[in-house]
Amino acid sequence: MNDQTLTPEERAANLKGMGCARKRVEDVRFTQGKGNYVDDIKLDGMLFGDFVRSPYAHARVVSVNKEAALALPGVVAVLTAEDLAPLGLHWMPTLAGDKQMVLADGKVLFQGQEVAYVVAEDRYIAADAVELVEVEYEELPVLTDPFEALKSDVVLREDLEGQTEGAHGPRKHHNHIFTWEQGDKDATEAVLAEADVVAEEMVYYHRTHPCPLETCGCVASMDKVTGKLTLYGTFQAPHAIRTVVSLISGIAEHNIRVISPDIGGGFGNKVGAYAGYVCSVVASIVTGKPVKWVEDRMENLMTTAFARDYWMQGKIAATKDGKITGLWCHTTADHGGFDACADPTKFPAGFMNICTGSYDIPTAYLAVDGVYTNKAPGGVAYRCSFRVTEAAYFIERMIEVLAIKLNMDAAELRRINFIKADQFPYQSALGWEYDSGDYHTAWDKALKAVDYEGLRAEQAQRIEDFKAGKTRKLLGIGLTHFTEIVGAGPVKNCDILGLGMFDSCEIRIHPTGSAIARLGTISQGQGHATTFAQIIASEIGLPADDITLEEGDTDTAPYGLGTYGSRSTPVAGAATAMAARKIRAKAQMIAAYLLEVHDDDVEWDVDRFAVKGAPERFKTMKDIAFAAYNQAIPGLEPGLEAVSYYDPPNMTYPFGAYICVMEIDVDTGEWEVRQFYALDDCGTRINPMIIEGQVHGGVTEALAIAMGQEIAYDDMGNVKTGTLMDFFLPTAWETPNYTTDHTVTPSPHHPIGAKGVGESPNVGGVPAFSNAVHDAFKPFGLVQSHMPHDHWRIWKIASGLGMHG
Numbered sequence: 099m100n101d102q103t104l105t106p107e108e109r110a111a112n113l114k115g116m117g118c119a120r121k122r123v124e125d126v127r128f129t130q131g132k133g134n135y136v137d138d139i140k141l142d143g144m145l146f147g148d149f150v151r152s153p154y155a156h157a158r159v160v161s162v163n164k165e166a167a168l169a170l171p172g173v174v175a176v177l178t179a180e181d182l183a184p185l186g187l188h189w190m191p192t193l194a195g196d197k198q199m200v201l202a203d204g205k206v207l208f209q210g211q212e213v214a215y216v217v218a219e220d221r222y223i224a225a226d227a228v229e230l231v232e233v234e235y236e237e238l239p240v241l242t243d244p245f246e247a248l249k250s251d252v253v254l255r256e257d258l259e260g261q262t263e264g265a266h267g268p269r270k271h272h273n274h275i276f277t278w279e280q281g282d283k284d285a286t287e288a289v290l291a292e293a294d295v296v297a298e299e300m301v302y303y304h305r306t307h308p309c310p311l312e313t314c315g316c317v318a319s320m321d322k323v324t325g326k327l328t329l330y331g332t333f334q335a336p337h338a339i340r341t342v343v344s345l346i347s348g349i350a351e352h353n354i355r356v357i358s359p360d361i362g363g364g365f366g367n368k369v370g371a372y373a374g375y376v377c378s379v380v381a382s383i384v385t386g387k388p389v390k391w392v393e394d395r396m397e398n399l400m401t402t403a404f405a406r407d408y409w410m411q412g413k414i415a416a417t418k419d420g421k422i423t424g425l426w427c428h429t430t431a432d433h434g435g436f437d438a439c440a441d442p443t444k445f446p447a448g449f450m451n452i453c454t455g456s457y458d459i460p461t462a463y464l465a466v467d468g469v470y471t472n473k474a475p476g477g478v479a480y481r482c483s484f485r486v487t488e489a490a491y492f493i494e495r496m497i498e499v500l501a502i503k504l505n506m507d508a509a510e511l512r513r514i515n516f517i518k519a520d521q522f523p524y525q526s527a528l529g530w531e532y533d534s535g536d537y538h539t540a541w542d543k544a545l546k547a548v549d550y551e552g553l554r555a556e557q558a559q560r561i562e563d564f565k566a567g568k569t570r571k572l573l574g575i576g577l578t579h580f581t582e583i584v585g586a587g588p589v590k591n592c593d594i595l596g597l598g599m600f601d602s603c604e605i606r607i608h609p610t611g612s613a614i615a616r617l618g619t620i621s622q623g624q625g626h627a628t629t630f631a632q633i634i635a636s637e638i639g640l641p642a643d644d645i646t647l648e649e650g651d652t653d654t655a656p657y658g659l660g661t662y663g664s665r666s667t668p669v670a671g672a673a674t675a676m677a678a679r680k681i682r683a684k685a686q687m688i689a690a691y692l693l694e695v696h697d698d699d700v701e702w703d704v705d706r707f708a709v710k711g712a713p714e715r716f717k718t719m720k721d722i723a724f725a726a727y728n729q730a731i732p733g734l735e736p737g738l739e740a741v742s743y744y745d746p747p748n749m750t751y752p753f754g755a756y757i758c759v760m761e762i763d764v765d766t767g768e769w770e771v772r773q774f775y776a777l778d779d780c781g782t783r784i785n786p787m788i789i790e791g792q793v794h795g796g797v798t799e800a801l802a803i804a805m806g807q808e809i810a811y812d813d814m815g816n817v818k819t820g821t822l823m824d825f826f827l828p829t830a831w832e833t834p835n836y837t838t839d840h841t842v843t844p845s846p847h848h849p850i851g852a853k854g855v856g857e858s859p860n861v862g863g864v865p866a867f868s869n870a871v872h873d874a875f876k877p878f879g880l881v882q883s884h885m886p887h888d889h890w891r892i893w894k895i896a897s898g899l900g901m902h903g
């Protein structure tokens with residue numbers, strides 16, 4: 099059965115295990131149009147839902163008249179808050195401990211808010227009926243600026259009036275949500291007062307949106323005979339959705355089956371619960387028929403969870419020679435009409451306290467104030483694991499601002515402040531324990547790869563030429579060294595709605611030596627079916643091609659908290675290795691029995707157990723799998739399967755060095771990325787090709803955010819960027835070529851040493867692009883300018899610096 103002539107290396111290669119650039123197994127289906135997305139699901143007698151949405155950002159709903167809509171042939175029902183109230187479903191809990199209207203209850207708080215839900219026989223009738231619902235509104239004053247909101251007499255959340263205590267402590271004002279403080283305020287202020295140099299700046303990270311290719315949607319199907327509710331949907335956390343649906347609907351959890359089919363990109367947008375899910379479930383229960391709801395693009399952009407919108411006031415202190423002594427940050431966080439941020443419960447501003455970044459900063463203080471405004475709720479990670487991209491942008495801008503103050507090279511300033519390799523595990527001033535890192539090695543490699551000295555020389559020449567009138571183009575060199583924090587993560591620290599953030603994997607080996615593995619996570623394009631099979635292949639010596647991977651069906655998958663915050667590899671990936679190791683432990687006993695030696699006298703060799711000192715006497719994993727099912731082995735149960743629920747001891751701290759070289763035309767504001775170098779360290783690399791794809795995708799999203807993407811509002815709370823005509827999504831035209839690189843610093847606590855990587859390119863990419871723009875104008879006096887750096891804003895910078903003559 100087994101080719102004994104193969105070397106161990108050849109046998110290992112045949113497994114396509116960890117480290118192999120295995121081709122994505124998912125793509126056979128996707129490239130042939132054989133994916134199965136929510137909108138592909140068609141059930142007998144299925145009805146369609148659509149929302150009546152508010153055109154106003156703040157208004158009282160005086161009346162809703164459904165008559166004309168109900169009279170339209172094909173319309174089955176029109177639901178309003180009044181219909182949901184008797185069921186207690188007109189409001190729902192948010193992930194952030196707040197509550198949110200499912201359908202407008204007396205007033206609306208943001209443009210596009212759900213007012214009524216129409217159910218009809220097809221999508222088009224539903225859309226027509228939406229037009230026929232007559233809603234009378236009475237406009238109220240609109241607050242779109244969080245600083246104004248905190249001063250205004252206008253009460254946004256009347257339901258909370260008089261409540262001085264919120265989900266995260268005291269509320270200071272009727273539009274205030276929480277204050278979150280970390281670090282030592284007094285000590286930091288003392289350091290600032292005595293420092294040689296203090297740089298101060300307001301760093302704004304604008305509101306944006308993940309905008310996945312596929313919008314959010316679901317199909318709810320209540321079987322009245324069995325009492326079982328099946329809910330298909332674009333869920334990044336199917337198990338959590340099942341628990342939440344059970345808690346708010348009262349349907350027993352075993353009678354709910356949640357299925358996430360193929361998902362066309364999630365990027366954090368599909369973590370939370372939306373009104374569409376609740377209304378579809380209610381509509382299916384009421385009508386006894388399956389009900390489908392799928393958003394259109396404008397609904398997705400205008401109403402589902404936004405990202406960022408952080409105003410970060412910063413102060414950074416240093417000695418004359420550039421040693422950073424303290425960091426202070428006060429953030430005003432615009433959370434929109436309801437606090438629906440998707441962060442672990444104890445972290446209302448996510449992991450923003452990673453804002454000391456890659457630097458050994460002895461003293462620091464961070465305070466975040468959450469504020470209600472008339473904007474869409476949400477606050478999702480959007481490829482940045484819980485406000486880490488905000489934190490990284492903040493510190494990487496503050497470093498640049500400090501470099502200007504010190505008149506020092508920003509690469510050197512970073513180098514002298516990096517946490518040193520021998521300081522890990524490193525305790526940060528804001529409360530984290532960084533697991534591992536080697537920043538100096540990564541930094542030097544990156545600077546060398548782009549010829550940093552050469553670039554600075556070229557830039558100096560360019561400045562001369564510009565001043566001499568020989569060119570109108572500037573050169574910017576954008577530097578970033580970021581530290582990520584992913585893999586939420588320890589249950590003692592992290593939960594969502596009280597559900598501990600562990601994750602899981604169950605592996606079953608079949609008699610012929612192939613296998614199926616099921617996880618509590620769910621791929622939205624990341625390629626889990628490819629990579630997690632590789633972990634198992636390396637751990638138990640069965641070829642990855644013989645391992646099926648399944649996620650997203652709560653009736654079959656073990657409980658897990660889902661995929662976001664780059665947690666699948668750190669948490670479910672660890673569970674996968676641990677489950678595989680349980681299988682290998684049993685396999686060892688089976689092998690020893692078959693080989694008639696003691697358990698301790700066999701040793702593992704790539705895909706087999708061999709007798710110690712006699713490698714020609716062995717049983718392959720395939721032999722062992724068969725024996726597990728066909729031999730009665732004394733003292734052992736038949737079969738070969740295992741499950742692991744993994745509660746990680748710590749998060750993982752991937753890091754990277756990104757450098758962006760940009761040409762900027764001062765007369766048009768146009769930019770061109772000439773070079774983008776991305777070095778990532780995500781510990782042990784499972785699939786280098788997938789990692790490269792993750793970096794390409796993530797840096798492209800970072801480019802979008804830094805250079806143009808924005809959810810912008812006017813003073814009346816109208817969303818100005820609610821279509822892809824106005825909301826910047828880069829195409830192949832704008833997307834530059836990327837050079838990827840890596841170092842490998844394994845996580846000491848992860849069973850295979852892997853850290854997450856999916857979010858890193860966004861965390862590192864945004865400051866790299868933004869710093870490039872700033873760097874180009876720095877010699878002409880620019881210190882700080884807000885993103886997104888679209889052509890107009892860049893042109894305005896040039897203008898403001900008097901560069902237009």
Ligand code: PCD
Pocket residue numbers: 334362363364365366367478479480481482483484622623624625626629630661662663664665666667668780781782783784785786788789792795852853854855856857
């Ligand atoms: N060391 C390592 C790591 C990792 N890896 C790979 O890579 C990936 C990723 O991973 P991670 O990092 O762990 O992550 P996950 O968890 O899986 O995922 C998540 C992420 O992911 C990213 N990416 C992506 N891709 C795609 N395609 N799609 C999508 O959607 C997405 N999203 C995004 C996001 S946003 Mo959030 O949600 O915001 O929080 S978070 C996120 C996978 O496959 C894995 O396996 C490897 O290989 N190695």
Ligand SMILES: [Cu+]
Pocket residue numbers: 448478479480482483484485486487488
């Ligand atoms: Cu975030």
